[in-house]
């Protein structure tokens with residue numbers, strides 16, 4: 484469903500993402516894990532077509548991001564780090580607008596919007612103006628916007644950052660639900676970035692760990708913790724591996 | 734290109750829930766009323782004076798179009814210059830501060846969908862402004878005896894329309910360069926003022942050769958508006974507006990696209 488081939492992004496001398504490759508199959512739920520500044524956002528921005536890779540490419544649902552960008556973008560539902568909302572719009576009209584620009588056919592728009600609002604627990608606030616909503620609800624609107632056109636691929640960049648513990652639980656539950664198919668609906672392939680370990684344990688079945696722009700681990704969660712180590716210990720060990728080498732260099 | 738109307742529709746609805754749009758509409762209507770009354774009373778005073786002086790020949794030549802409507806249109810052109818930056822400043826800058834730029838650029842929209850949609854929204858709004866202007870000569874046409882000349886009146890309105898769309902394309906470009914609406918407003922305003930003073934700069938002799946002077950004059954929107962207000966519909970003037978709008982839309986497209994180069 485998602486294939487990254489040697490994705491690389493340089494900003495001047497800074498190498499934000501360094502030759503990252505992976506393959507994610509249909510229906511997988513993958514945690515994209517790494518400390519702040521590891522290159523998670525940059526990788527997701529390359530997959531979603533917001534920034535072009537300096538090197539490498541990606542194929543989304545069979546569409547190359549360079550040669551077939553519009554179809555690739557249509558196949559993705561994307562929740563950026565900050566939910567991209569128009570504060571003056573109502574929840575419903577906003578989600579309907581996103582459905583429109585994602586080529587949801589006119590006749591299917593109304594039910595698609597209603598279903599997205601329903602799944603994200605927004606049915607009661609659909610007439611509210613987005614600017615008046617709490618942070619947790621805005622995050623839900625961000626999710627509703629990402630799923631409204633039923634994309635095969637969902638890319639979520641730190642979907643629980645800045646929420647209170649109750650909201651975090653609700654959003655995690657929501658994402659878990661999205662990852663499992665509803666009646667008559669195909670399953671989303673989900674990539675979710677985070678630096679919060681319990682989040683990965685709660686939602687994902689596979690972990691891709693990145694550090695300083697490079698992929699360091701790509702394994703099923705069960706395999707990672709099979710040796711009796713917690714994910715926390717694995718994470719710290721892998722991140723620390725790099726640190727001494729760096730000190731020696733400088 | 735299929736989504737231009739979607740983008741324009743959202744933009745217009747956004748504009749009309751903000752107080753800015755209503756503020757500008759009311760201010761514009763009030764100013765139009767004031768300039769209409771001022772130019773109209775100046776014209777009737779002048780006619781009265783001519784009658785007292787029994788200047789038969791001058792009286793025969795005095796008409797509403799040249800004596801009043803031309804001045805009214807030109808004043809409204811200046812008002813547009815002050816107000817349009819307030820409409821266009823948010824077009825692209827607010828997408829950056831909302832983070833919705835990332836939504837648009839990762840959706841199946843093309844850059845032209847976005848740029849033309851935004852331009853269309855701005856152009857529809859200024860068409861509304863020009864419609865307000867049109868109401869005044871319409872009043873003269875209904876009640877005036879003799880009323881204004883239809884051809885000149887309409888070609889002048891066409892001029893204002895083209896001027897306003899040109900200003901929108903320049904404002905859209907400025908807004909695409911920055912995330913600050915204040916900066917977008919100021920930049921648009923400075924560019925429009927510079928355009929307005931082009932003929933003055935040309936006449937100061939800065940321009941040297943007469944070709945250069947003609948070129949500077951050609952850049953000014955006012956010069957072309959003038960021709961249309963006088964009822965002279967020339968392809969040279971119409972081409973000016975088409976070229977300006979096209980150029981600034983291409984600039985805007987390049988600026989929006991450039992997010993991807995960084």
Ligand SMILES: Nc1ncnc2c1ncn2[C@@H]1O[C@H](COP(=O)(O)OP(=O)(O)O)[C@@H](O)[C@H]1O
Pocket residue numbers: 494497498499500517518519520521522523524525526995
């Ligand atoms: N637009 C940019 N210009 C310059 N450097 C950038 C830009 N975006 C990200 N970076 C750098 O790239 C690295 C990875 O950033 P990011 O992908 O945001 O990490 P993460 O999302 O994992 O926290 C950081 O060192 C960051 O400073």
Ligand SMILES: [Mg+2]
Pocket residue numbers: 523524525564641
């Ligand atoms: Mg990030």
